[in-house]
Amino acid sequence: MRAIEFDSYGGPEVLKLQDISPPSPADGEILIDVHAVSVNPIDWKIRSGRMAGGSPLASAMITGRDGAGVVAGAGTGADSSLVGRRVAFLAPRGKGTWADQVVMPQDNFAVVPDGVSLSDAAAVPLAGTSAWVPLVDIAQVGHGARVLIHAGAGGVGSLGIQIAKARGAHVIATCSGRNVDFVKSLGADEVIAYDRTPFDQAVRDVDVVFDTMGGEVHDRSYQVLKRGGLMVCLMAEPFKDRSAEFGVKVEQAPVLPRRDILDALMKMLADGSMRVPIEAVLPISEFRKAHELSQTGRTRGKVVLQLRKPDGSLAA
Incomplete structure (x- = not known):
């Protein structure tokens, strides 16, 4: 073969x-x-x-x-x-x-x-699992939660926006200026074009940051979290954990195959709550x-x- x-x-x-x-x-x-x-x-x-x-x-x-x-x-x-x-x-x-x-x-x-x-x-399987574990299993986002999702136009971010919205969250997403309309079409309530406005100057007091980037994006994201908030991360660029300094929590998401998650993602595709x-x-x-x-x-x-x-x- x-x-x-x-x-x-x-x-x-x-x-x-x-x-x-x-x-x-x-x-x-x-x-x-x-x-x-x-x-x-x-x-x-x-x-x-x-x-x-x-x-x-x-x-x-x-x-x-x-x-x-x-x-x-x-x-x-x-x-x-x-x-x-x-x-x-x-x-x-x-x-x-x-x-x-x-x-x-x-x-x-x-x-x-x-x-x-x-x-x-x-x-869907890897990108969807990579969004589901941080947002659902770890952050348990729900109705009214303010969630910032980085790289909203990417494979993980685009599915993460839809997962968080389906659970009732208020979703803020970052992307390049050329992708603003695309990210809005996925259901994001607010979209920040990072190449026009620094995201850490445009948003404050979010409950959850979904960090798909690491590095300097991770470092700047502490400033937008409210005290007691959560930054949940994928393994991307290395980052320094500054959670104690800002009074927040940081968790790294383990992304492993799970049939219950794959079943849930397929159901969302079937019922139209995810495209x-x-x-x-x-x-x-x-x-x-x-x-x-x-x-x-x-x-x-x-x-x-x-x-x-x-x-x-x-x-x-």
Whole structure:
């Protein structure tokens, strides 16, 4: 089968379309014919060696963390009635998804509801989980909470806005000036164009900051939190914890595959309380371009790669 691999760190040019042996489902796993996958910032950060701490790559890796497809088989102990069902999946860390087939444990996927496309479903698992854990599990945002979401036009931020709004929060989002109207269309109550107005001069006394950036954005965000507020962070740029100085809390969100979250995200897609902003749907042959688009940091929402045609045959 085909897989997108890299055997050394570097730019998108290290990615290669390889022919490898197909996987077999182990006990409790299902085998999935992959129809679509998405690109996430963590993909190019791993590929570039940015996450390696200077250590060389030990062996070839398949890129990608999530996707969607059709169940083709079930291992011992897995639910064989799932064969033929459409599913969206989030791989465990260290397991790539940009391949014609993958195997997944049963907690790492959710059934895709009727009426939801596999392209939309493929775009949601990692970005949606990365928004759900900070906003729902940790911050428990609810009616009337004032929430500041950074990078509101990105894959995680665009879904985070909709998750927080669905729970009744007052959402303030940052983005570039060119994306203001786009972010408003996602439901943000207030939008701050960071390239026109410093966000820390435009907002105060928020209950929750969702920091998708780290670094200097994290540092400046302390000033907009009310005392006793919460900054919940993803693993992005390094930051210094100044919570004691400002009388707030800081928590870093663990983003791991959970079926209950994937089920909730698929339900939101089905009932219309969430839509997936997709910048581009590319053929599998444009795998390097997919990484390049993500690495610019300027995409609106997600980039999706198509591996199969609607009839299940392999796409070129």
